[in-house]
Amino acid sequence: MITTTHGEMDEALLEKREGKVDNENEHTTWVEYWLDGELIHRSAHITLKKPVCAFGEAAKLGE
Amino acid sequence: MANTQAFCTQAKADLMNGLHAFGTSVIRAATTKDAYKAALYLTTATRGAGDTVYSVTGEVSGTNYTAGGVAVTTATGPSTSGTTAFFTPSASIVYTNVTLATAFDAVLIYNDTSASKLALSVHTFGAQTITAGTLTLTMPTNDATNGLIRIA
Numbered sequence: 001m002i003t004t005t006h007g008e009m010d011e012a013l014l015e016k017r018e019g020k021v022d023n024e025n026e027h028t029t030w031v032e033y034w035l036d037g038e039l040i041h042r043s044a045h046i047t048l049k050k051p052v053c054a055f056g057e058a059a060k061l062g063e
Numbered sequence: 064m065a066n067t068q069a070f071c072t073q074a075k076a077d078l079m080n081g082l083h084a085f086g087t088s089v090i091r092a093a094t095t096k097d098a099y100k101a102a103l104y105l106t107t108a109t110r111g112a113g114d115t116v117y118s119v120t121g122e123v124s125g126t127n128y129t130a131g132g133v134a135v136t137t138a139t140g141p142s143t144s145g146t147t148a149f150f151t152p153s154a155s156i157v158y159t160n161v162t163l164a165t166a167f168d169a170v171l172i173y174n175d176t177s178a179s180k181l182a183l184s185v186h187t188f189g190a191q192t193i194t195a196g197t198l199t200l201t202m203p204t205n206d207a208t209n210g211l212i213r214i215a
Binding site (some may be wrong): 030042044045055 | 145197199
C-alpha cells in the first residue's frame with residue numbers, strides 16, 4: 001500500500017516512476033506514483049555529500 | 064623536536080562544544096548539549112553564510128510540515144582526526160508524510176536551545192517537491208573528510 005493524496009492505495013493500481021541524480025553535492029533518488037495522469041505520491045531520499053568546512057589557522061607572530 | 068605553529072586540534076572540537084568564548088558569551092543553564100532542528104527552504108529563499116538565526120522567511124509550508132522543521136539527532140558529539148574536528152548528526156533527518164508542493168532546495172540547521180535560534184549551517188541540494196510522501200536527508204560519513212560540519 002502506498003500513501004497518496006487519495007489515502008492508502010494498492011501499488012499495483014498505480015504507475016510508478018523513479019529517478020536519481022548523483023553529483024559531487026548529493027546522491028538523490030525519488031519515486032513517484034501516478035493515477036490517470038495525476039501525481040498522487042512523491043518521496044525523495046537525499047544523501048548529502050559536501051560538508052561545510054571552516055578553516056582554523058594560527059598566525060605566525062613577527063612577520 | 065621543533066615547535067610547530069598550530070591551531071590546536073582539540074581546540075577545534077572544543078569550539079564545537081562551546082568551551083571557548085573570545086567575545087561576550089552566554090550563561091548556560093546546564094552542561095547538556097543543545098538541541099538542533101532542521102528547517103527546509105524554498106528555491107526562492109536566500110539562505111546562506113549570512114544567516115545568523117532561524118527565519119520563517121522563505122521556509123516551506125504544507126501538509127504535516129511544522130514551521131521550524133524537525134529535530135536533528137545528535138547522539139554522537141564532535142570528534143577529531145588528524146588536525147580536523149568534525150560533527151555529523153547521528154541519524155537521517157526525516158519529514159514524514161508531508162506535502163510540499165512548492166520546490167525547495169535547502170535545509171538550515173539551527174540551535175533550537177538558544178533563545179534566538181542561532182543558525183549553524185545551510186546545505187543545498189537539487190530542487191524537490193514532496194507529495195503525500197517522505198523526504199529523507201541522509202548524512203554523509205562522519206569522518207574528517209566527509210563529516211557534515213568540519214573545522215580543518
